[in-house]
Amino acid sequence: MNTTIELEQKYGAHHYAPLPIVLVRSEGVYVWDDRGNRYLDMMSAYSAVSHGHAHPRLVKALQTQAERLSVVSRAFYSDRLAPFLQRICLLTEIEMGLPMNTGAEAVETALKAARKWAYSVKGVSAGKAEIIVCEGNFHGRTIAIVGFSSEPQYRAGFGPFPAGFTLIPYGEADALEQAITANTAAFLVEPIQGEGGIIVPPDGYLARCAEICRANRVLLLCDEIQTGLGRTGRFLACQHEDVTPDGLMLGKALGGGLLPVSIFLAKREVMEVFQPGDHGSTFGGNPLAATVALEALNILVEERLPERAAELGDYLIRRLRAIDSPLIKAVRGKGLLTGIELDTRMISGQAFCLALAANGVLSKEAHEAVIRFAPPLIITQAQIDWAVERIGQTFLEQEAILKRSRQSV
Numbered sequence: 001m002n003t004t005i006e007l008e009q010k011y012g013a014h015h016y017a018p019l020p021i022v023l024v025r026s027e028g029v030y031v032w033d034d035r036g037n038r039y040l041d042m043m044s045a046y047s048a049v050s051h052g053h054a055h056p057r058l059v060k061a062l063q064t065q066a067e068r069l070s071v072v073s074r075a076f077y078s079d080r081l082a083p084f085l086q087r088i089c090l091l092t093e094i095e096m097g098l099p100m101n102t103g104a105e106a107v108e109t110a111l112k113a114a115r116k117w118a119y120s121v122k123g124v125s126a127g128k129a130e131i132i133v134c135e136g137n138f139h140g141r142t143i144a145i146v147g148f149s150s151e152p153q154y155r156a157g158f159g160p161f162p163a164g165f166t167l168i169p170y171g172e173a174d175a176l177e178q179a180i181t182a183n184t185a186a187f188l189v190e191p192i193q194g195e196g197g198i199i200v201p202p203d204g205y206l207a208r209c210a211e212i213c214r215a216n217r218v219l220l221l222c223d224e225i226q227t228g229l230g231r232t233g234r235f236l237a238c239q240h241e242d243v244t245p246d247g248l249m250l251g252k253a254l255g256g257g258l259l260p261v262s263i264f265l266a267k268r269e270v271m272e273v274f275q276p277g278d279h280g281s282t283f284g285g286n287p288l289a290a291t292v293a294l295e296a297l298n299i300l301v302e303e304r305l306p307e308r309a310a311e312l313g314d315y316l317i318r319r320l321r322a323i324d325s326p327l328i329k330a331v332r333g334k335g336l337l338t339g340i341e342l343d344t345r346m347i348s349g350q351a352f353c354l355a356l357a358a359n360g361v362l363s364k365e366a367h368e369a370v371i372r373f374a375p376p377l378i379i380t381q382a383q384i385d386w387a388v389e390r391i392g393q394t395f396l397e398q399e400a401i402l403k404r405s406r407q408s409v
């Protein structure tokens with residue numbers, strides 16, 4: 001047994017079940033383990049590493065700013081926050097932003113904003129605000145957020161939970177229309193469900209939801225923590241349907257793969273419900289994070305990462321669909337957010353990821369059955385070819401193993 005793994009098992013909580021690989025170094029789309037093996041990273045930390053590992057411009061921005069000014073809290077202004085906020089508001093075409101650190105914090109911020117907006121602007125009676133969410137959602141791991149998850153394991157043992165959330169099926173705009181009441185503050189939705197298993201809703205779904213929200217004076221809150229910042233082939237996944245949400249959450253890739261940086265963006269009418277003292281975060285919007293996030297946005301635009309994701313994503317999905325294996329149930333995705341759904345009667349997602357890692361490609365299953373392929377957006381076509389060849393080979397090996405085990409019974 002590897003001593004690093006033993007030590008982590010002994011001193012660390014067991015809330016994850018990592019593959020037994022100890023990573024020690026990274027560059028671009030590659031990571032290396034403690035034995036010197038190189039892997040192509042097809043998961044990029046759940047899309048947090050869209051810019052690739054250790055992007056030279058981001059590392060330089062981080063180093064330079066760390067020597068100048070890093071953390072001052074929001075008790076003072078810093079010269080780094082305003083340029084970041086201005087850039088992200090112009091890019092998203094949303095009026096104001098509130099920076100936090102992790103994705104879950106941005107979602108919590110959105111929930112607080114929506115509730116206070118419902119009471120102070122829409123006129124919902126005290127304590128009655130409702131927020132509609134979707135089955136299969138993933139918005140983070142706080143008590144409030146897991147409280148409205150439809151995944152039993154995320155909730156089990158953690159109640160009681162805050163009230164005021166209504167679950168509806170994902171991908172059905174009619175269900176939204178039916179669930180709205182006079183007390184509905186907001187509809188919180190992922191344009192594509194990432195952790196839910198790369199679930200792409202029908203074309204027109206988000207646009208129709210936006211219409212329904214507008215007609216009923218309900219805020220449309222889009223969680224683009226995973227789908228945003230170029231991942232699906234547009235700067236925001238909402239833009240595939242020309243939707244500008246009333247509130248937007250970004251995180252993951254916003255930190256350039258170096259730091260946790262998240263933000264809740266909203267139109268002025270919503271963001272202005274926050275008064276001094278209503279909300280906060282010691283580290284949210286710190287000069288170091290704001291510097292890295294601004295550079296991450298600049299790189300995204302200058303290196304045309306959304307356009308790359310669109311082109312190479314189409315290519316990747318075409319190549320994955322060409323893999324002919326009885327172990328595959330479906331291939332789906334948009335841009336460089338793609339997944340293969342396995343037939344779990346024959347193989348588990350975890351077993352497949354382990355075998356794939358042995359062939360030099362890192363990934364992680366979502367919801368047991370779906371292997372996600374979401375590499376850094378800087379990946380090249382040749383690197384995709386290499387990965388697809390390894391993925392195809394892994395399917396062949398697993399089919400052979402299955403055949404042998406069937407013959408031996």
Ligand SMILES: *Cc1c(COP(=O)(O)O)cnc(C)c1O
Nearest residue numbers: 102103104138139140223225226
């Ligand atoms: C990862 C994720 C979150 C939570 O982000 P953390 O930084 O892990 O708190 C929220 N929403 C979506 C859609 C995500 O993919």
